Amino acid sequence: MKKIIPVKPFWYSDVVVFPKLVTVITTVNKAGIVNAAPFAYFMQYDIMQKTPRIFLGMRKFSHTYQNIVATGEFVINFPSADFLEDIMETCRFYPEGENELEHTRFTAIPSHTVKPPSIKECGQILECTLDRCYELDKTQGHVIGNVAAIVVDEDLITLGREERFRRLNLPISLGDEKRTYFYFGRINQIERYELKPPPGENDVQEEINTGMPWDEKALASLLHVPKDIRTMIVEMSEDIVRREGADRMTYERYMKLMEEYAPPETMERFRE
Numbered sequence: 001m002k003k004i005i006p007v008k009p010f011w012y013s014d015v016v017v018f019p020k021l022v023t024v025i026t027t028v029n030k031a032g033i034v035n036a037a038p039f040a041y042f043m044q045y046d047i048m049q050k051t052p053r054i055f056l057g058m059r060k061f062s063h064t065y066q067n068i069v070a071t072g073e074f075v076i077n078f079p080s081a082d083f084l085e086d087i088m089e090t091c092r093f094y095p096e097g098e099n100e101l102e103h104t105r106f107t108a109i110p111s112h113t114v115k116p117p118s119i120k121e122c123g124q125i126l127e128c129t130l131d132r133c134y135e136l137d138k139t140q141g142h143v144i145g146n147v148a149a150i151v152v153d154e155d156l157i158t159l160g161r162e163e164r165f166r167r168l169n170l171p172i173s174l175g176d177e178k179r180t181y182f183y184f185g186r187i188n189q190i191e192r193y194e195l196k197p198p199p200g201e202n203d204v205q206e207e208i209n210t211g212m213p214w215d216e217k218a219l220a221s222l223l224h225v226p227k228d229i230r231t232m233i234v235e236m237s238e239d240i241v242r243r244e245g246a247d248r249m250t251y252e253r254y255m256k257l258m259e260e261y262a263p264p265e266t267m268e269r270f271r272e
């Protein structure tokens with residue numbers, strides 16, 4: 001039997017089971033003093049290359065929100081599950097001006113593009129600037145941030161997705177009970193599934209809409225891109241070459257783009 005239950009504040013966290021990534025956000029206040037706190041209400045907002053952005057939801061009275069509004073900069077660090085104690089330490093309600101990192105095993109290192117420091121022990125880091133923020137109501141603040149730099153440990157770059165995930169070992173936030181007990185999960189089983197085209201899709205030749213002329217060979221290789229993401233690939237590729245000053249898509253340029261952005265194991269689908 002299904003039952004409707006009353007909606008309470010924090011419904012997403014203590015009533016509904018809603019697993020999310022755990023991040024530690026570092027900011028500085030106007031005086032340059034570092035602040036760090038965990039945040040899980042975090043999501044990609046603009047997935048394209050031109051203006052990559054992320055979305056964050058937070059208490060508007062948190063030091064993190066106040067610092068982001070005051071300085072326009074923040075860093076999203078992704079700690080491994082080995083640091084859950086330290087993550088919880090950064091969550092404590094220290095007074096304004098207290099650097100929570102000093103109570104943890106985390107090491108602050110300079111960021112590349114923004115003033116707030118990054119956390120050395122995090123293998124994956126997003127350095128961000130404020131795009132816009134607004135107050136949803138009396139308590140909640142929403143932040144849309146520009147991704148100014150994506151910084152990863154060098155040895156992660158060449159790893160496959162599964163191996164990279166195992167190395168990062170990111171904990172998953174499973175919500176809390178009474179704002180006191182926070183639950184986390186570790187992922188120790190990863191399964192892989194292939195996305196297959198619907199039967200017969202490739203038999204039907206569809207017209208492809210492009211925003212600039214494409215060489216015939218380049219157009220032909222586009223047919224190998226699954227139909228649902230074709231428009232996105234066309235727009236993304238044209239955007240890049242347009243910014244390079246070109247006004248048509250050559251097969252050679254398109255293949256280079258695919259080599260750069262498509263996973264290597266899918267490249268054979270694109271080659272003629």
Ligand SMILES: Cc1cc2nc3c(=O)[nH]c(=O)nc-3n(C[C@H](O)[C@H](O)[C@H](O)COP(=O)(O)O)c2cc1C
Binds near residue numbers: 022094
């Ligand atoms: C795993 C975890 C995830 C959290 N996610 C959020 C969040 O997304 N938004 C939020 O407002 N608070 C979140 N919190 C609570 C803040 O971390 C907490 O209010 C913190 O003290 C804020 O610190 P600050 O005032 O130094 O910014 C989370 C806490 C934990 C432990």
